[in-house]
Structure formats: structure tokens, C-alpha cells
Amino acid sequence: MLAQNRSTPFLWGYRLYVAAFFVFLAAPLVAAGAFAFNDSLFPALPWQGFTLDWFFNDTEPKLGMFHDRRLLRGLYYSFVIAVMVSSLSVFVGTTNAFLFVRGQFPAKNFFYIVMVIPLVIPGVILGISILVLASDTANYLEDGFNLELEFLRPGIFLVVLGQFSFITTITSLVITARLKKFDETMEEAALNLGASRARVMRTITLPFLRPAMIAAGIVAFLVSFENFNTTLFLVGSEAPLTITMYDRMAKVGSTPVLNAVSFFLMVGSGLLALLSILVQRDKSSR
Amino acid sequence: MLRFPGGGLMLQKDFKRLAMILLFAPFALWIVLLVVLPHIGMIRLSLREKVAPRVYEFGFANYLDFVNEPIYWNTLLRTGSMSLLVTALALLIGFPIAYYIAKLASNRTRGALFLICLIPLWVSDLIRAFGWILLLRETGVVSSFLQWSGIVDQPVEFLYNDVTVIVGLVYTVMLFMIVPLVSTLDGMDNSMIEAGYNLGGNGFTVLRRIIIPYAMPGIVSGCIVVFMLTAGSYLTPILLGGKNSSWFTEQIYNQFITRFNWEAGAAFGILLLLFTSTVIWLGLKLSGQTLANTVAKS
């Protein structure tokens, strides 16, 4: 209908283009994933046969990812960081949503733009600026008061802050969009039926926001998990997975164990993304 | 019975003000402690000159270094121009795809295609770049395939050149272009396009006069995010471009981590930030959009 004036060859060409695009989209992911099952010491052709060694084997040289201490530790740190970042950013995202949807205060539009800005600051710069401030503060406290504050030195705490600084914008936008759709008379109706304000919040408003909060949390988790640019400058000795993998890739040269990790991450984040979509769809149809 | 007229009102007002302060606090803490103060700290650091070990004074030496050393500003210009190129390519390649997903695909395929578009979004830059390396390096899939098919007779190295870097970057940022485009095009009423044809427009005029103006917020939003991500990207240029990729973020990294010259690194960071903000500001001015109705909406 929308292409009614277009000839069929044009449409077929168009479809071919779209198909080629999706091949382009999938190619590197397929390559990264497929070599995880190649029974070879190098992630390259020719194909040497199918194996699960790069996941489960426990001896060198084919040490599988589930027996590789450093990778597992990276996975663990990534997980810890992502959980902290997503819970913090969902919390602040929710308060921001209430602030900007319900609040009346001067220069609201200005502050709204301020809220969006961290998303358009390059991640590298967020990383170094937080590193600089934290180090300055730590040095100052050390020189002036002889206080040694370890958490202001590169490490998990700074990584969490760095990622939180821009992920909060994402969660705020997601939750704000949902809260804008909320019919405030629903709260009045609940008050009218005798509920206290706290009860209204617990039984009406938060349940309405829950799908958006879960979705925002999943997005935050994934963005945190895959973040590299900001993390790079703030990381201490507890390197999360992306940093560990990068070191492996840049220094040691890659073995298919990295493909195994890639495959694992792709499946994991794919499932989580699907979950976030299901959560939103389930509720929005009501 | 004694009553205070309006007493409830006062109480409610106080309650509201308290709630307001409680809501504003996390926002203010976040923005001030993690965005404003760090940037002030970075500006301060960048304006510090090292005159002797552990002795500093105020000055513009770090910025003068940048101006006087062609390698630095060449790198910045190169990063900027390649980022613009990547943005333009991403828009050109992505727009037809977004249009197809939003307008031409049937209801069911639309959701599926959009999902496929989103899945790589959740896969780390690192893995995507890694995939490209496996495909394009001398011993990679493409090279092997070309040898096997007899087109070439020895291994070909596709990595470590500008074209590969651009392909890799376009790939990395493509989704951030498509997602806002699809969401704006999706909100466009099909009857607007039909009316365009109905009133005698051909495919080109309908595209230029109706579809593109309508999609403008999405286009601008996509371009801003893509440009910013490209200019600030680190992994893709380093991994695909190798040692001579000369990406500006790499300079920042070198100053900070390798040379431990934080003052210069901070100055470079400020310069990159100024540069990207200027380009984004120019883009917004030229397209007549604002940050609030583009990025914030997507």
C-alpha cells in the first residue's frame, strides 16, 4: 500500500538490501559465537570439528571458560558491578521520574536537559573526570587530614559511580515515559476509597511503574555489563569481564575461550533483553 | 469544636515541599557529584602546569602543547571528520532499513526485525569488534573464503586500515541510528504518506517533503548519539585500526595511563568534549531541533 506506486523489481531490490543488511548485522556475531565450538587452538578456519572444550575442559592448553579463574573472576566482578549500578540507577531514575513528571519547580526544563546531558558526554570523558575528582579528593584528604580513603582510588566503587553517572539518564528516561502515561485520577480514586498516601504508592503507583522499573533495571544491567570506555579509566585490581577480555585479546592473543565467553554473553544478554520486552508487553496490553 | 480553617492546606503544602526536596536530592547529588564537579575538577587540572616535581602553577601550557603539536590536533580533526563520515553513512544505510521496519514490513515481521536490530545492542562493543577481527584478519574467514574460491592466491589482511575502522564503527553505532528512526517513523500516520501520493507527489517528493521532515527529530537524535558514540569510541578504532588508527581517545588514554601526564590528558578530554558539543550544537542549530525533543524522546 505504501509502495503502491513502486514497481515490483524496486521492492525486491529493497528487500534484498534489507536482507543484506541483516547479514551484515549478524556476521561478526555469528563469527564470534561459532568459533567457540571449533576444536582448534585458534579461532580461525579451517573447521576442526565440534567441541564443548572451550566451555568445560579443565586443563591447559584448552582451558574452558568455566575453569578459567581470571575469566570467572571477571564475570563475578562484572555481575557485582552491574547489580549495584542497576539497583542504584533504577532508584534514582524513579525519583527523577517523579521529580520531573509531578514536581513543579523553577527552571524545570533546564534541569530536564541537564538530566539528559550525561548520555551525550563521551564515556571516556566521564571516566577520566570522575577519576580526576576522586583522586584530587583522596589526595587532599590524605595530605590535609592524613585520611587514607581507599574507595576513592580506582576500583569497584569508582567503576560503579562512573557507570551510574550516565546509566541513570537511561533509567530516568524509561521510567519517566511510563509515569507520564499514568492516570493520576487512579491515585485520587485510591485515596477516595480510604487508602493512605503510602498505601496508594505501594498498591497503585509502584505496581503501575514496575514493568518500566524492571525493564530499566535490565537495560542498566546490560549496559553496565558491556561497558568498556568509562570502566577502563576507573578500574582497579578487580577487573570486570570486558577489561579482562580486552587484556587477553590485546596482549595474549585470542584463543577460542574468548569466543566461548562471547557466546555465553550473547545468549545471556539476549535472554535478558527478551525478558525485558516480555515484561513490558505483558503489562502494556492490559 | 475548635478548628483551624486552612490548617489542612498548610500541612499539605509543607508535605509537598518536603516531598519535593526529597525527590530533588538524589537528582542534585547525582548531577553535582558525578557530572558537574568532576568536569570542574578536570578543567582545573587541565589548567595546571608542572614546573617541578610536585610543584604546579596555573597556565595554559597543556592547551598550547596541543596547538603546537600537529599530531595532536590532526588526530582530533581526523577523529572528528571520520566521525562525521560514519554518522552520515549510518544515516544513509540505516534510514531505508528503519523505513522498511516501520512502514513496509507486515505487523509480525516488524516486531521480529526490530528485535533482531536490538539484540546486537546488548552485545558488548568488544565482542562485536572481536567478531570483525575474526572475519577480516589475515587468517580470518573472509580471507580464507577468498583463497578457497580462488579469487586470491595468498592471505589478504583486511584489518588495520581506515576503511575497516569505518565499517566497524558504522556497524557498532548503526543500532543507535535505527532505533530512534523506527520510533519516529512508527508514530507517523500512514495516511500522511498516502495523502502525499494522492496529491500527486512522486516517490522522491514524498520522501523529501513529507517523510524526512516528519522524521527529523529521530534523524537528529540518531545523529547526535551516533556522532557522540563514534567520537568517544575507543575499542573499535584500536582493535580494528591497530597502532596507527590515531583516534583521539587513544591520545587521552596514552596521556593518562601510559605517560601518567594527567594534566595533558585532562586538557585533551576538555578539548574532545568542547569539540563534540560544538558539533552537536551546530547540528541542532542547523536542523532547528532541541536536545529536549530529540535525544530525550528516544
Added chain:
Amino acid sequence: MTNSPMYDLECINIAKSFGSIRAVDDVSFDIPSGSFFSILGPSGCGKTTLMRMIAGFEEPSAGDIKIKGRSVLGTPPNKRNVKMVFQHLALFPMMNVYENIAYGLRCNGVSNTEIKRKVHDVLERIALPDVADREIHQLSGGQKQRIAIARCMVLDPDVLLLDEPLGALDLKLREAMKIELKLLQHQFNTTFIYITHDQSEALVMSDHVAIMNQGQFEQIGKPQELYHHPKTAFVAGFVGDSNRWSGKVKSSDGSGGKVQTEQGLEMAFTAAGGLKIPEGAGVDIFVRPEFIHAVRQTDAESASATGDNRMEGIVDSLLFNGANSRVLVRGPQGELIEADVTLTGDDDIKPGENVYLFWSSRQAMCFASRGAA
């Protein structure tokens, strides 16, 4: 009639200002127990603000509100026994029908067995005994309406407020719901306060109607009173259809006389609302279409139609609508006048015919023009 417990709701001189805007201006009324009371007015007249003050979402700037004889000023909305059906119903989409109705009971700490009994009881009474486990989005428009009422009624409110709840329904359903609401009100025997801008809703359902305009009550009365004996020009114009002329009084004995309209038409009138209208006053005259008889000039001698006002005209067009059909007649000065006619389908008046219009001076309601007094 002052304070006595026979009133479920009394509003005494209440007013509400938003900044410099006076949304509700010195309104007083009281509503006897168990009656159906409507507040009818154009949008923006302040009726919603008035209702929100009764429910407790706004505090009045002045005046007092008493429920069952007790002032509720300063009582928060969740402590008032006034329940409200919202314009868009505001049923909770994340709960099913049972939980929606149980919500208020749970807030009051009623035991689970008691809740179960009450919910099923109220569902029986609204004739929807089997919907307890349905989700809200599975209900039809009319069912949602009844669930919204049940959700309030299960709490035995002193007063039930309804804020244009029929507005979102389509025409057919709206007609059916009007009757249903009236029946529900009888059945529960609770005071209903119904807010609307739709006069037919107000007239059909209510025991008493208050006409509200620009923050003030113009008139409170039974529907027939408002229709036949409006006290102000606004009420005459707002309730029902009217032909309207402006003019000057030529001769008057105080309660009636002759007037000349701006178009130069002379007619006899009766001063409405027991007012005295002196000679020379500027007036507005309202005549309802059903009191104007249109008769072919050729039949005029034989027709039984009489009235002390007679006007010539030509039928401009017929507005056929079954029993509510009308003719538009162009008068001598070119103005259009509406008159009800009975169309039998056989030898009816047709456009282009010359007719006489008759009406009685008693049906020509006359009000002194605003500002011209």
C-alpha cells in the same frame, strides 16, 4: 431550613480561588438524604472544582462543607465517607474486579471473610454476580461503569459523587446507563451527586438539579421547574432549546406586556421568575419550540391553534427527526425561528410554504438583559 441531620450534604457559602480566578463563588446548597442531585453546567463553570472540594482533593478558600451534619474541613480525602466515581472511572488495571471492589475494604482493615461476603453481595446488587475474577480490560463499557459504582457502594458512603461518568460511552449505552443509574440509586438509597454538562442526563435522572454558571449556582430546583420556570436568562437558554430574541419593553404592567425586538417584531410576554420588568427595560425573550405552532396560512381560519402572538413566515427547511421533528421558519425580518411540528407523512408542511406561527404570551419568558438593568 438549617442544620439538621436529614441532610447528607450541606455546602455553606463555599468558594475557591486559583490565583485571581474564582472557580467557585459563594455556593450554598443542601441535599436531603437519599436523593439524586445533579449539578449541571457548561464546561469550565466550576462544577468539577466543587466536587473535588466535597471529595477533599481541594480545600475551599472560604465556607464550610458538612457531611451528615458534621464539618469535614481539614479532613483528608481518605478519611471522608464520600466516595467518587471518576470521569474515566479510574478502575485499577493491575487488579481484577474482585480486588478493585475489595480495595477500599482492605484499606479499612476489614477481615477477608467479610470482604468476600461484601464483594459478592454488591456484585449481586449490580446484577454482575459472575465477573469477580475478570480483569478490568475484559469488561464492557457498561460493566466497567457498574463496577466503578460498586467499588464505592461497597463502602456504604454517606454521599456518592459521580463526575460525568457517562461521558466516554457511546450514545446507545449512555441512554441505557441513565436509566440504570437511576435504578441503582433507588436500590442503594444513597445520596448521589451527579455532575454533568449534558442536560438530558441531569433532567432524566435527578430529583433536583442545580444549574451552575461561572462559579455560581443560577438556580436549584426540580427538573420540570427549571424547564418551565427558569429564574434567569442563563437557565432558560441552557436548559432545553429556545428561540431567543432581544428587545425593549414598550408597555408593561410589571408582570407582562408588550415588547419590541431588535428586528422590529412586536410580541406579548410574561416576566419570568416573578420579576418586575418596567417599561423601557432591555430584555431577552425565550420561547421554546414546542410552544410555537406552525400553521399553513391557508388553514389558519380552520386551525384551532391560538396564542396572543402571531407571526408570518416562510418555511425554510424541515428538520425531520421522528417525533422530535422541527421546522425552520424564516420570519419577516429574515430571522430563523424553530418550531416543533408533528409530521404524519401525509400532507405535511413543506419548505417554501407560507405559515403563521402562534404562541402564547405565557410561554414567552422574558428576562431583563444583563447589564441593562
